[in-house]
Amino acid sequence: MARRKKIYEGKAKILYEGPEPGTLVQYFKDDATAFNAEKRATIDGKGVLNNRLSEFFMSGLNAIGVPTHFIRRLNMREQLIRSVEIIPLEVVIRNVAAGSISKRLGIEEGTALPRPIVEFYYKDDALGDPLVAEEHVIAFGWANQQDLDDMVALGLRVNDFLSGLMMGVGIKLVDFKIEIGRIWEGDYMRLIVADEISPDSCRLWDMKTGQKLDKDVFRRDLGDLADAYTEVAKRLGVLPDQGTMSGPTLVN
Ligand code: TMP
Numbered sequence: 001m002a003r004r005k006k007i008y009e010g011k012a013k014i015l016y017e018g019p020e021p022g023t024l025v026q027y028f029k030d031d032a033t034a035f036n037a038e039k040r041a042t043i044d045g046k047g048v049l050n051n052r053l054s055e056f057f058m059s060g061l062n063a064i065g066v067p068t069h070f071i072r073r074l075n076m077r078e079q080l081i082r083s084v085e086i087i088p089l090e091v092v093i094r095n096v097a098a099g100s101i102s103k104r105l106g107i108e109e110g111t112a113l114p115r116p117i118v119e120f121y122y123k124d125d126a127l128g129d130p131l132v133a134e135e136h137v138i139a140f141g142w143a144n145q146q147d148l149d150d151m152v153a154l155g156l157r158v159n160d161f162l163s164g165l166m167m168g169v170g171i172k173l174v175d176f177k178i179e180i181g182r183i184w185e186g187d188y189m190r191l192i193v194a195d196e197i198s199p200d201s202c203r204l205w206d207m208k209t210g211q212k213l214d215k216d217v218f219r220r221d222l223g224d225l226a227d228a229y230t231e232v233a234k235r236l237g238v239l240p241d242q243g244t245m246s247g248p249t250l251v252n
Pocket residue numbers: 092098099100101129175176177200201202203
């Protein structure tokens with residue numbers, strides 16, 4: 001059988017042609033990059049964890065009526081997704097100051113924000129994904145006002161869903177990034193959540209200890225990234241807790 005066609009390769013994922021029109025296969029690599037790929041490593045098992053975690057978050061969103069590209073997981077590293085036209089913006093939602101907002105505005109990391117803040121970054125590696133205002137988005141035609149309103153609404157719904165999910169397992173959702181794509185159903189265009197939702201694109205802090213359980217572990221050399229992601233997956237029940245898998249038990 002002919003090798004399927006590669007559509008796009010990014011830093012952490014590969015997209016292949018899907019089995020039916022309008023679908024793609026999304027493959028999760030073990031590669032980790034930070035600071036616009038200045039820092040790179042291969043982290044054994046990261047792709048498998050992110051495939052499972054993104055499946056978990058996106059299928060939960062689908063179930064509560066927040067549309068996403070996720071159709072179903074195919075295997076350890078691949079999922080079937082709807083093909084979308086990606087809007088060239090990273091939509092970042094912040095609940096607590098950390099990372100670039102702390103640097104840019106001089107707010108101490110860990111400071112709760114007065115309300116969730118939604119930001120847009122223009123996806124352009126050569127420019128280092130700069131922060132842009134809604135004015136730029138509309139003037140340069142990346143999206144119109146209706147799209148912007150829909151993107152903010154989607155971002156806030158994802159925020160409420162993920163924050164609640166994380167709080168239930170003792171994790172604070174500090175901030176996260178989503179990407180949004182367009183799909184057409186006849187003449188009707190809709191915006192849906194695309195790309196991935198995983199600890200690569202979130203900041204997750206243990207609520208008791210403040211321990212970081214996200215890609216900052218890699219960006220800031222804080223320990224083993226796969227261990228951090230495994231902890232998130234175990235708490236969410238996405239991976240079996242090895243501690244309780246003590247081997248075969250006798251059936252009476
Ligand atoms: P920032 O504080 O560096 O702007 O990051 C905000 C959030 O966006 C954080 O959860 C990490 C995520 N993020 C990405 O997913 N991809 C990126 O390229 C960057 C810079 C951040």
